[in-house]
Amino acid sequence: MSRAEEIADVLRERIVTGQLAPGDPIPSTRAIMRDHNVAMATASRVLALLQNDGLITSTPGRGSEVRAPDSSAQSILTRDGVVAVAVSIADAEGLAAVSMRRLAAALEIPTMSVYRYVPSRDDLEFVMLDRVMGAMELPPVTGDWRADLQGACRTMWQTMTRHPWFAGALSMTRPASMPNAMPLAERMLGSLCGAGLDPVQAFTDYLCLLNLIRGLGSTLEPELSDRAETGVTNDEWMDTRVADLRRIAPPDRFPRMAAIMDVGYPYDVEVLVESGIERFLDGISARLV
Structure with a gap:
């Protein structure tokens, strides 16, 4: 895992657990450089990763903030239901096929919404294993x-x-x-x-x-x-x-x-x-x- 991915995971965890709510500001590139002692390219990559996940929005002159969940997300979904779909994908296509985007497509929700149920790909794999053990x-x-x-x-x-x-x-x-x-x-x-x-x-x-x-x-x-x-x-x-x-x-x-x-x-x-x-x-x- 790269340094940018490590920092992005920290911020992602704060978003999905509600420590950073929709509309809250995300640390700027310069703040990430200062707080984590990384180069500008790494700090920029952190924000790009979160934006690609659909977790933040960036506006010129205003910086980045936590994006509100898409209203099209299915409110009936549960963490257990999301994990069950991930297991079914792995059973049919192999574990490598289970990505957050692939899971979002199967659930017909935005990728951002998946992170509301499982904070990261590593966390998803852990709960998949534990679910299978529990069965x-x-x-x-x-x-x-x-x-x-x-x-x-x-x-x-x-x-x-x-x-x-x-x-x-x-x-x-x-x-x-x-x-x-x-x-x-x-x-x-x-x-x-x-x-x-x-x-x-x-x-x-x-x-x-x-x-x-x-x-x-x-x-x-x-x-x-x-x-x-x-x-x-x-x-x-x-x-x-x-x-x-x-x-x-x-x-x-x-x-x-x-x-x-x-x-x-x-x-x-x-x-x-x-x-x-x-x-x-x-x-x-x-x-x-």
Whole structure:
């Protein structure tokens, strides 16, 4: 994010939260230069960004002020409704397609009005993730640690298949604090602790399971995109690469790879998910003996 975008985000937040009301003046270019220690070009870019968003109007000789919401905006819209439409766009077209302008077009409201519900694109992505997490319906607890873990993992996978963009948007190294992620985390940690693991080991295995499922989930959106662009399935694409694979993996050097090419591997991500979960849980079971 550029310095101009950072400053614009600060002012945008003040506008959408009502700290700056319609008609209130916006800091001038010189004021932005002074207050944020930036060059004139950067300060001008800040005002241009806010104007492009439809949040301010600029009048020669009078400066810039907060623009009043367009009367054509639909008053029945809610933040939850706006986020639901953003999720539907991401489901159909991918997360990259979800911009404030694209969302405004889908809602048939001015771009400025979207910022009244979600202050920024980053905030929108956060609430989209949290909304999807909140829609997860975990199966009832059985008291069997393995069955409960299986149920939680499969629920997470089903969520990723319904929302192919979801896995790629999740960060495992710098995760967002999503309230709706807590029930899944508590269920999985409770199951692992119920198996007899100490809290640290339980949390380690919880993260490993999440990463296993997320890693396979992150292949969903690219594959759907490639298929839509080329009309070629994964199996069909692999068929076109067999000759290249045989060339780089001659039987005398790589007999195992050559053997699987002779047999033919029926790639199925669902099989990988189930196999990964079951073998991981087998490992926990073996360690408990």
